[in-house]
Amino acid sequence: GNSVTQMEGPVTLSEEAFLTINCTYTATGYPSLFWYVQYPGEGLQLLLKATKADDKGSNKGFEATYRKETTSFHLEKGSVQVSDSAVYFCALLDNYGQNFVFGPGTRLSVLP
Amino acid sequence: EAQVTQNPRYLITVTGKKLTVTCSQNMNHEYMSWYRQDPGLGLRQIYYSMNVEVTDKGDVPEGYKVSRKEKRNFPLILESPSPNQTSLYFCASSPRGARGEQYFGPGTRLTVT
Numbered sequence: 001g002n003s004v005t006q007m008e009g010p011v012t013l014s015e016e017a018f019l020t021i022n023c024t025y026t027a028t029g030y031p032s033l034f035w036y037v038q039y040p041g042e043g044l045q046l047l048l049k050a051t052k053a054d055d056k057g058s059n060k061g062f063e064a065t066y067r068k069e070t071t072s073f074h075l076e077k078g079s080v081q082v083s084d085s086a087v088y089f090c091a092l093l094d095n096y097g098q099n100f101v102f103g104p105g106t107r108l109s110v111l112p
Numbered sequence: 113e114a115q116v117t118q119n120p121r122y123l124i125t126v127t128g129k130k131l132t133v134t135c136s137q138n139m140n141h142e143y144m145s146w147y148r149q150d151p152g153l154g155l156r157q158i159y160y161s162m163n164v165e166v167t168d169k170g171d172v173p174e175g176y177k178v179s180r181k182e183k184r185n186f187p188l189i190l191e192s193p194s195p196n197q198t199s200l201y202f203c204a205s206s207p208r209g210a211r212g213e214q215y216f217g218p219g220t221r222l223t224v225t
Contacts, residue, residue, distance in 0.1 A: 032212050089155065100145065102154040103154050
């Protein structure tokens with residue numbers, strides 16, 4: 001079946017540091033890929049998406065590129081802020097647009 | 113305001129006592145889903161619905177039921193709750209053509225003793 005693997009963390013960084021959260025997936029065909037973010041006490045929010053190979057999703061300074069050859073969708077940000085502290089989930093939607101699979105989430109803490 | 117609402121937000125109950133968690137969206141979305149969130153496991157899909165009267169099992173459907181009689185509502189029913197259903201539950205909706213762009217509710221924390 002389809003699956004998503006991501007570094008579980010927690011990841012602790014100082015403000016303005018560079019962020020990478022690794023995500024790899026297993027799926028047949030060409031899934032769509034997503035990053036969602038969950039702030040404390042809230043539901044998840046869509047952060048960015050990519051629907052085909054080599055697409056780059058970006059939002060709020062975060063970026064991720066859909067790499068078919070390495071089945072990866074790593075999340076990056078050049079300079080994190082304290083307000084970026086949250087749990088980040090990598091996810092995929094299968095070829096048929098029905099089965100949605102989330103990774104286990106990575107907790108990020110940014111210290112001032 | 114576009115939103116997904118869930119009720120109740122918190123619930124403590126006992127084993128075997130039937131309960132329903134309601135979910136409603138005001139965005140006219142076709143797709144709706146229920147997830148449970150457990151530490152170290154991320155979110156796992158329980159059931160989803162592609163439209164009114166169309167529902168299907170996700171990865172962890174055992175012990176749960178759903179119905180989709182109206183487009184806006186997608187209640188989650190636990191006929192006989194057990195302690196292993198203690199979890200944080202999220203409802204989500206998404207529009208036709210953007211299935212993956214889900215809007216999540218605030219969550220329902222359920223404890224079954």
